[in-house]
Amino acid sequence: MEGLLTRCTALPALATCSHQLLQYAPQRFHHCAPRRGKRLVLSRMFQPQKLREDQVLSLEGRSGDLTCKSQRLMLQVGLIHPASPGCYHLLPYTVRAMEKLVRVIDQEMQTIGGQKVNMPSLSPAELWRATNRWDSMGRELLRLRDRHGKEYCLGPTHEEAITALIASQKTLSYKQLPFLLYQVTRKFRDEPRPRFGLLRGREFYMKDMYTFDSSPEAAQLTYSLVCDAYSSLFNRLGLRCVKVQADVGSIGGTMSHEFQLPVDIGEDRLVLCPSCHFSANVETLDSSRTNCPACQGPLTETKGIEVGHTFYLGTKYSSIFNAQFINVHGKPSLAEMGCYGLGVTRILAAAIEVLSTEDCIRWPSLLAPYQVCLIPPKKGSKEEAAAELAGHLYDHITEVVPQLQGEVLLDDRTHLTIGNRLKDANKFGYPFVIIAAKRALEDPAHFEVWCQNTGEVVFLTREGVLELLSRVQVV
Amino acid sequence: MEGLLTRCTALPALATCSHQLLQYAPQRFHHCAPRRGKRLVLSRMFQPQKLREDQVLSLEGRSGDLTCKSQRLMLQVGLIHPASPGCYHLLPYTVRAMEKLVRVIDQEMQTIGGQKVNMPSLSPAELWRATNRWDSMGRELLRLRDRHGKEYCLGPTHEEAITALIASQKTLSYKQLPFLLYQVTRKFRDEPRPRFGLLRGREFYMKDMYTFDSSPEAAQLTYSLVCDAYSSLFNRLGLRCVKVQADVGSIGGTMSHEFQLPVDIGEDRLVLCPSCHFSANVETLDSSRTNCPACQGPLTETKGIEVGHTFYLGTKYSSIFNAQFINVHGKPSLAEMGCYGLGVTRILAAAIEVLSTEDCIRWPSLLAPYQVCLIPPKKGSKEEAAAELAGHLYDHITEVVPQLQGEVLLDDRTHLTIGNRLKDANKFGYPFVIIAAKRALEDPAHFEVWCQNTGEVVFLTREGVLELLSRVQVV
Known part of the structure; x- marks a missing residue:
């Protein structure tokens, strides 16, 4: 029996992800449930955007035509890109x-x-x-x-x-x-x-x-x-x-x-x-x-x-x-x-x-491309010391809440202020935006959590964040 | 905090599967992880097959042409069906x-x-x-x-x-x-x-x-x-x-x-x-x-x-x-x-x-459409009493081995002998075929388990089956 088990398992075994490769790709963007220490980072996202409205419409070959809110937002934040009239590239989100x-x-x-x-x-x-x-x-x-x-x-x-x-x-x-x-x-x-x-x-x-x-x-x-x-x-x-x-x-x-x-x-x-x-x-x-x-x-x-x-x-x-x-x-x-x-x-x-406002995308919760965006402090700011806490929080979330593996994005563009990155996060419509700022340096640390679909903003400890996120349904 | 949690959860909540519908569809084939008591049954599969080789080739419009083992097997067991030369319907498996x-x-x-x-x-x-x-x-x-x-x-x-x-x-x-x-x-x-x-x-x-x-x-x-x-x-x-x-x-x-x-x-x-x-x-x-x-x-x-x-x-x-x-x-x-x-x-x-023989499909273990085929005894046979045990085993597997939810198929064509259904199961290449026959009526019950990819056949108790299957990797 034991021998049989070993042999039967030998077949479909092997690693679930080819982890041995990771050592060669230390700075690369990791998109599927990454291993501990490998984090999804925003700076490496392929997200063609920043199109002005006239560029958007001329790309479609119909410069005089009307557009609508969803089309404008989807083009602006890099969800789609026109290929020819009525045909779109679907981008990663x-x-x-x-x-x-x-x-x-x-x-x-x-x-x-x-x-x-x-x-x-x-x-x-x-x-x-x-x-x-x-x-x-x-x-x-x-x-x-x-x-x-x-x-x-x-x-x-x-x-x-x-x-x-x-x-x-x-x-x-x-x-x-x-x-x-x-x-x-x-x-x-x-x-x-x-x-x-x-x-x-x-x-x-x-x-x-x-x-x-x-x-x-x-x-x-x-x-x-x-x-x-x-x-x-x-x-x-x-x-x-x-x-x-x-x-x-x-x-x-x-x-x-x-x-x-x-x-x-x-x-x-x-x-x-x-x-x-x-x-x-x-x-x-x-x-x-x-x-x-x-x-x-x-x-x-x-x-x-x-x-x-x-x-x-x-x-x-x-x-x-x-x-x-x-x-x-x-x-x-x-x-x-x-x-x-x-x-x-x-x-x-x-x-x-x-679901969206004129400027900010809102998704059905189940369909949001990423459930959580985590914003660490700006480099060189007074709160910089909270950066490490944000990193640990990232790892804790993906460890303690398995369904959120691959669903948490770290906005590592730390040359930008928290305010600027929060504005972006708002626009992209992550259901949960978590900021590590001043109060992350308190004991115990508190994180600012924006619940986009209820419009609430709360300060939670690490345990509070984990409890909140453990209830998120992911399909 | 408690109030926030309630409100935040209210959004993505609702049932994972629309279970309320199931009561209206009691005899239907259930394909995704079915609820307890709802089992995947072979008799309701859509599997156009039993094509003779000449039919196969004339359907493709090239009756004089050669074929190969994979094409023949895939057509014969209902994996693909020709739509026009070089274009195929991909069937459920x-x-x-x-x-x-x-x-x-x-x-x-x-x-x-x-x-x-x-x-x-x-x-x-x-x-x-x-x-x-x-x-x-x-x-x-x-x-x-x-x-x-x-x-x-x-x-x-x-x-x-x-x-x-x-x-x-x-x-x-x-x-x-x-x-x-x-x-x-x-x-x-x-x-x-x-x-x-x-x-x-x-x-x-x-x-x-x-x-x-x-x-x-x-x-x-x-x-x-x-x-x-x-x-x-x-x-x-x-x-x-x-x-x-x-x-x-x-x-x-x-x-x-x-x-x-x-x-x-x-x-x-x-x-x-x-x-x-x-x-x-x-x-x-x-x-x-x-x-x-x-x-x-x-x-x-x-x-x-x-x-x-x-x-x-x-x-x-x-x-x-x-x-x-x-x-x-x-x-x-x-x-x-x-x-x-x-x-x-x-x-x-x-x-x-x-991977296949001339008559029997073999899949890479990770890709097999279903990991397990469970064969209860023939209706009216001496072993008929084992049918209930087979049903319970089905439920136990999908409860105890969560990754096998939706991966276990019950061959409910109980008007056929076990031998005939085993022959089919062999041909379709399920990695594990489990038969409830004579020895399922012993105390404790023993099930006959065919491990297709190692070629081994063993008799295992319910616990043995569960232990074996718990090691199966599913993607």
């Missing part, structure tokens, strides 16, 4: 926030039975001709030919691909259903007017889920489970979303809802009934209508950003591709489908849009 | 393995200071014209036009994009360097002959890193750090890689190495010197050469699959885009660059190619 968002999405989708797949972007024209969308999608589809002249589009959505995949399974039984298959991948849409940064791009990340059920009733249950998972997701992010009845558009189907974040720059117009909770995208209503179709009460109007969209598709796609299963009577039957989208990069920008 | 591989890559890259970015696939033609690669890459580039007639290619690599991004930074100081920027994204190459499944596709995942240093010496240090990180990565995966001197090809630069996995179906020819450890891709040698250039000893030849490639670029790209930094003397100076690729999807296929 954004990649971290997006990876956290994807983890939350994975949890919610897998809780209801979602299985993750990954389909190619190159989508053969014949699939799109079968559903007539090769023509009906018009100029929104980015199209290309390979070296053999074969036509493709860059998938803006994957109903055709997934339905053809399911149809290729000849022996599917009703016992295996439902299937809830989803992916998080780039999508491509040649928007007539890309704008607002990640809010309306031409290349963006989406979570798209496709569901296959054995009956309309089962498909309805799946539909409500997914809608509930979406609501749970937005709740966890602290975003107040409205679920409204929506138009099915080019996707089709018989029922559709949008998840909208109410905000002024939103491109959608929503009506809400304060008395009976009816809510709809105005697209779905007779344009002359001013009263609620459910209770006849007066409707209020607001604008919103669409962050999620659900469709009950029925057999629209399964009938075209012949996606069947063997039903309880042993007969082939068409699968009942739904499809469900979440704008991943759009949720990031929309969250920043609704 | 593969997505899980790939996500694990990306986590290992992230750890290794971030240990040496790598920062993760994400660049668009749509790459403007003007960038590629600037380096002349718009022409020199020929038909390998997939090209398209947007609705305004502007030309793009689908990025097969991102030297142009990242160098232009760095060049847009006008105030970079030598103090900020080095920057090691990497991404894990899809790449596109219109291969003249896509084949061998994920080994040579037209759309595939790559990790590409680009480094910017302030001097050739610093760039050389970065080069060796990255090479060491690659070696560490392959060590952790248990893959014996050879680092060989290589041709710089269309990327350019002055020094290049490939990381090759020696295997017969490899498309590269390598020569190795057993006496002095010289190794090279034959491309880099005079074709008439048969002796080692270093020690003049005889060379041996082998074939290999290229899984990584490193380039020292010097200022080839930074001079074209004018990617500068302010040097120690306050003068602008061109950044010294390197670029470093890892074939992410290719590593998965190559690992399966070298």
